[in-house]
Amino acid sequence: MTAPSIVILTGAGISRESGLATFRDADGIWARIRIEDVATPEAFARDPAHVHAFYNARRAQLRDPAVQPNAAHLALAELERRWPGEVLLVTQNVDDLHGRAGSRKLLHMHGELMKARCARCEAVHPWTDDLSTGTPCPACGRAGGMRPHVVWFGEVPLGMDRIGAALDRCGLFLSIGTSGQVHPAAGFVAEVRGRARTVELNLEPSESRSRFDEAIHGPATEVVPRFVRDLLRGA
Numbered sequence: 001m002t003a004p005s006i007v008i009l010t011g012a013g014i015s016r017e018s019g020l021a022t023f024r025d026a027d028g029i030w031a032r033i034r035i036e037d038v039a040t041p042e043a044f045a046r047d048p049a050h051v052h053a054f055y056n057a058r059r060a061q062l063r064d065p066a067v068q069p070n071a072a073h074l075a076l077a078e079l080e081r082r083w084p085g086e087v088l089l090v091t092q093n094v095d096d097l098h099g100r101a102g103s104r105k106l107l108h109m110h111g112e113l114m115k116a117r118c119a120r121c122e123a124v125h126p127w128t129d130d131l132s133t134g135t136p137c138p139a140c141g142r143a144g145g146m147r148p149h150v151v152w153f154g155e156v157p158l159g160m161d162r163i164g165a166a167l168d169r170c171g172l173f174l175s176i177g178t179s180g181q182v183h184p185a186a187g188f189v190a191e192v193r194g195r196a197r198t199v200e201l202n203l204e205p206s207e208s209r210s211r212f213d214e215a216i217h218g219p220a221t222e223v224v225p226r227f228v229r230d231l232l233r234g235a
């Protein structure tokens, strides 16, 4: 029997034990900062310096040596290496912890904090430093258009064609550390339901819990390595 294709969707919960805040938990980012002030194109048009300050601080956090991939990121990288079938890891996270853990079949549907994009020429650049309204684009040389390469509300997520094709082939769908409140990611489980086994792995039941065949609740660093170990044992 051929091994089923796996699509894994991850969210902020998988990086929480690496020291990065989630969005909608009681101590999450949206509890202290308004979405409308930092995560929409309108916010950036209104006050780019404020939006840059928000993302510069989060980029600086990623440069902190204490922020490292955890056991859950590492387990998913191992799954990709050892699974005899196809694996696609779709992350909503803009952090780089999956890549640092060794995942290569990886799609950042909400963009990447360690990249910047020029709104004037559309060039995307690796970016580790601060951005400001005066930062010139390394490609076209113009200032004023550089922005974080992230997907804000109202913008189209990245890689949707590739994700759609992977969901069409998928026999196992895992959703890890996401509240299931943001579309289109929240709708992926409904797209595969009935033809793929669907499993939620989250600290607690998410709002989408009822849409999954199975759910395993607990911290990602515990439940994900255990699930991957069991899956590889059966492969």
Ligand code: BJW
Pocket (backbone or CB within 6 Å): 010, 011, 012, 013, 014, 016, 017, 022, 023, 024, 025, 028, 039, 092, 093, 094, 110, 150, 151, 152, 153, 154, 155, 156, 157, 160, 176, 177, 178, 179, 180, 181, 182, 183, 184, 201, 202, 203, 204, 206, 218, 219, 220, 221
């Ligand atoms: C743990 C844990 C531990 C804690 N272990 N677990 C249909 C219906 C309604 C609305 C819409 C719709 N379609 C589109 C919309 C509008 C909108 C939307 O969804 N709004 C809703 C809020 C209502 N969506 C959009 O605008 C999107 N664009 C779009 O749809 O374009 C149209 C289009 C689509 C497709 C094709 C063509 C056109 C864009 C969404 C962009 C989201 N951007 C952000 C910011 C990115 C940059 C940044 O990081 O600043 O992305 S918002 C934020 O939410 C971020 C996240 O990726 C995203 C999801 O959050 P996530 O990861 O789920 O985090 P939390 O905090 O919500 O949940 C964490 C979970 O972890 C919790 O459950 C905890 O319990 C758990 N947890 N510790 C395991 N240790």
